[in-house]
Amino acid sequence: xxxxxxxxxxxxxxxxxxxxxxxxxxxxxxxxxxxxxxxxxxxxxxxxxxxxxxxxxxxxxxxxxxxx
Numbered sequence: 001x002x003x004x005x006x007x008x009x010x011x012x013x014x015x016x017x018x019x020x021x022x023x024x025x026x027x028x029x030x031x032x033x034x035x036x037x038x039x040x041x042x043x044x045x046x047x048x049x050x051x052x053x054x055x056x057x058x059x060x061x062x063x064x065x066x067x068x
Contacts, residue, residue, distance in 0.1 A: 002049055003066040004040045004056065021059040025052055
């Protein structure tokens with residue numbers, strides 16, 4: 001599992017945007033979002049951490065990888 005703090009994820013619309021970004025990279029991934037903690041957890045099916053981090057940043061999300 002990969003965990004990220006996404007500091008500019010502040011509302012339900014942001015959650016949808018982050019989820020959409022992660023689904024574009026890995027449509028079969030298991031995604032869990034905790035808006036109150038500004039965290040996204042993802043269990044990738046096909047993508048690796050580098051691809052996920054790149055996609056988040058390219059989409060404008062301020063993502064910092066957290067220890068699992």
